[in-house]
Every structure is written in structure tokens, then in C-alpha cells.
Amino acid sequence: MAPPQGKKQGNDTRTHEVKGIPRRSLIAGVAALGVAGATSACSRVATADTGDGGHLLEQLRAKGVVRLGLAGEQPYGYIGKDGRMTGSAPAIAERIFKRLGVERVEPFATEFGSLITGLNSLQFDCVAAGMYITPERCGQVVFADPEYQMRDAFIVPKGNPKNLRTYKDIARTGARMATGVGYAEIDYAKEAGVRHITTLPDQLAGLLAVEQGRVDVFVGTAVTVRNVVKETGSTKVEGTPEVTPYMDGKPVVDVGAFAFRSPETHLRDAFNRELHKMKRSGELLEVMRPFGFTKDQMTTITAKEKCKP
Numbered sequence: 001m002a003p004p005q006g007k008k009q010g011n012d013t014r015t016h017e018v019k020g021i022p023r024r025s026l027i028a029g030v031a032a033l034g035v036a037g038a039t040s041a042c043s044r045v046a047t048a049d050t051g052d053g054g055h056l057l058e059q060l061r062a063k064g065v066v067r068l069g070l071a072g073e074q075p076y077g078y079i080g081k082d083g084r085m086t087g088s089a090p091a092i093a094e095r096i097f098k099r100l101g102v103e104r105v106e107p108f109a110t111e112f113g114s115l116i117t118g119l120n121s122l123q124f125d126c127v128a129a130g131m132y133i134t135p136e137r138c139g140q141v142v143f144a145d146p147e148y149q150m151r152d153a154f155i156v157p158k159g160n161p162k163n164l165r166t167y168k169d170i171a172r173t174g175a176r177m178a179t180g181v182g183y184a185e186i187d188y189a190k191e192a193g194v195r196h197i198t199t200l201p202d203q204l205a206g207l208l209a210v211e212q213g214r215v216d217v218f219v220g221t222a223v224t225v226r227n228v229v230k231e232t233g234s235t236k237v238e239g240t241p242e243v244t245p246y247m248d249g250k251p252v253v254d255v256g257a258f259a260f261r262s263p264e265t266h267l268r269d270a271f272n273r274e275l276h277k278m279k280r281s282g283e284l285l286e287v288m289r290p291f292g293f294t295k296d297q298m299t300t301i302t303a304k305e306k307c308k309p
Contacts, residue, residue: 053266056125057100060267065104066097068128069119071112072202073180075227075291076130076256079109088291089128089258092147095287096274111201113182116140120261130256132184138307142262144271146255146306147284149299151242152185153225155203155210155218158238164217165240167192175216178206184254185219188245203228211236219243221254223292255301 060066068090070077077087085107093105108124115127119141132150133143156164162173170177171193178198179185189197198215200206206218207228218225225239245252260268278284285298 053269054261054264055266056261056264057102057267057270060097060125061101064102065106066093066102066126067106067108067124068093068126069115069124070107070109071115071129072109073112073129073224074203074231075223075293077107077128079107087128087130088147088288088293089130091287091291092275092278092284093126093128093258095278095283096271099274100270111181116259119259125260126267127259131259132254133257133303133306134184135307135309137259138303140262141259142265142268143303143307144258144260144268144275145303146257146299146301147275148288148293148297149253149255149301150221150223150297151244151253152188152219153222153242154240155207155220155225155229155237156216156240157210157213158236160238160240162216166243167194167219167245170194170217170219173216176214177217177219178209178215179219180206183220185245188247188252189219191245191247204232207232207234207237223297227292255299255306257303 068077068085070079070085070087070090072078075088077085077089080086085105090105090107097105108118110118110123112129115129115131116137118124119127127141130148131137131143133146137143154164156162162169162175164170164173164175167189169175170189174196176196176198177189177194178200179189180202181199183199186197186199198209200209200218203218203220203224206215206220209215210218211234220228222242229237229239258271260271275284278287279298279300285293285295288297
């Protein structure tokens with residue numbers, strides 16, 4: 001899964017302390033952190049699209065801090081059990097925003113389904129949660145180009161007794177499926193004909209539900225599934241090989257990216273320039289590898305491509 005909390009590589013600080021937050025379990029505690037963040041001071045900036053690309057980058061430079069919206073999902077952006085922010089997205093954000101003249105990154109944790117609402121209501125400055133780019137979301141926010149591409153995987157009981165290797169298998173067997181709130185996997189399952197779908201707070205809750213026999217399978221992204229099975233050391237469950245979902249009969253490869261408020265194209269473009277430099281040099285993979293990503297997850301797909309209906 002993610003590297004041990006507090007681990008550093010080179011000059012890259014991979015964790016950031018969340019002041020006043022007690023130690024958390026592997027993933028739990030996101031909701032409480034979101035409430036704490038909601039009560040903190042929060043600057044108000046214009047959100048009307050004036051066509052000038054927005055001024056948030058200049059404001060962030062002046063304040064010296066950028067607030068990142070997290071969703072408590074490993075390995076993308078979450079609060080570790082030591083109460084510190086970690087994940088691939090915060091690690092990327094720290095490097096890029098420093099290069100853009102913003103010295104500090106701070107977490108604002110909330111539920112995944114509240115990320116876009118929280119962003120557009122000014123609770124934080126960007127979504128740093130590995131959010132999948134979809135045409136629907138492109139109508140609500142502006143995405144940077146993706147930092148990764150991803151397929152899915154399943155958490156199943158040891159030995160995979162129902163032989164679940166595709167969404168069609170879940171539908172065919174009538175298996176009880178769970179996934180995260182607001183996850184794209186819900187639509188993939190419905191497309192395949194899955195009827196019994198439960199939503200749970202996170203992948204750790206999903207693993208426990210499979211262990212306890214409350215569901216037959218938990219569906220998440222491939223890296224997330226691999227990491228949570230490895231991190232917990234569970235002997236009762238296993239992760240399947242990668243699964244390709246289908247929509248309208250076509251295979252889907254999802255991509256995840258940072259999201260910004262729609263007027264803030266100036267900030268998005270500046271972020272993209274630094275992200276592309278990291279891609280070309282190999283630095284992006286270097287930053288993401290400790291969180292379970294491999295060369296197979298690197299991508300040249302653009303946000304523009306994925307925003308097309």
C-alpha cells in the first residue's frame with residue numbers, strides 16, 4: 001500500500017502533520033476531519049467566470065498555503081494512522097505547488113461524494129484525491145491532465161470461492177457486492193447487471209465486510225485493492241488480478257487527476273506545465289511508486305480526451 005507513515009525519500013516529505021487530530025486507524029476518521037476542517041478559517045474568492053482564467057494562484061502565493069480536498073482513499077490522498085496527510089496526490093501536490101511559489105499544503109478531509117461540492121463552495125482550493133475524469137464531472141470542475149490510469153480489482157474471500165473475475169461474474173452468481181460511496185464502480189456494476197450493491201465508507205471497511213461474510217466482494221481500483229490487502233496482512237481475503245470494466249460494450253480505462261474550480265484555468269494550466277515536466281523526466285513515477293503505482297499506471301491521456309461525451 002502506501003509507504004510507512006513518515007517515510008521520506010530524497011527531499012520529498014511524504015507526510016504532513018494535521019494539527020489537533022488524534023491518531024487514526026488505517027483509513028478511518030475522514031468524516032471527523034472534514035468537520036474539523038469545515039470550521040477553520042476559509043478565504044473567500046470570486047467564483048464567477050470572468051474569462052480571465054481566475055486569480056487563485058496569485059492568492060495562494062500571497063497566503064503561502066494551498067488546501068487540498070482529500071477523500072480518505074488509499075493510495076491517493078488520506079490521513080494515515082499517525083494523523084498525518086499522505087498519499088500519491090498530496091506528494092505530487094507538494095512538489096508542484098512549491099514550484100509554483102506556494103510553500104505549504106494543508107489537508108481538508110471529507111467524503112468522496114462531497115469533494116466537488118466542497119471545492120465549489122470554497123472549503124478547499126483543489127481536489128487531490130485521484131478523482132476519475134468523467135464528462136459529467138467536467139461540467140462541474142476543470143481537471144488537470146491525469147497523473148495515472150487505472151483498472152479495477154476485487155477483494156474476495158481467500159480462494160475466491162465464487163470465481164469472481166469480472167463484473168459479469170458478480171451479476172451471474174448473484175454475489176453481494178460492495179464498493180465506495182460515489183465510486184465509478186457502481187455504474188460499471190450496474191452496466192454488467194449486478195443487482196446487490198452496497199456502499200461502504202472506504203476500502204478497509206470493504207475488506208472487513210468480506211472477511212466477516214457480510215458481502216461476497218468489494219470492488220475498488222487495482223492499486224487500492226492490492227495495497228489494502230497487503231497492508232492489513234489479512235489471511236481471510238485476497239485481491240484478484242486487474243479487471244477491465246465495460247460501458248456501452250466498450251472497455252474502460254479510467255484516469256485520475258487534480259480538479260479545480262471552473263474559473264481557475266490559469267492555475268490549472270500552471271499545474272499542468274509542472275506535471276508534464278515530471279512526466280517527461282520520470283519524476284512522477286518516482287513520486288508515485290512508493291504508493292503502489294507502476295509504469296503501467298503512467299499515461300499520456302489528456303483531460304480534454306476524457307471530458308468528451
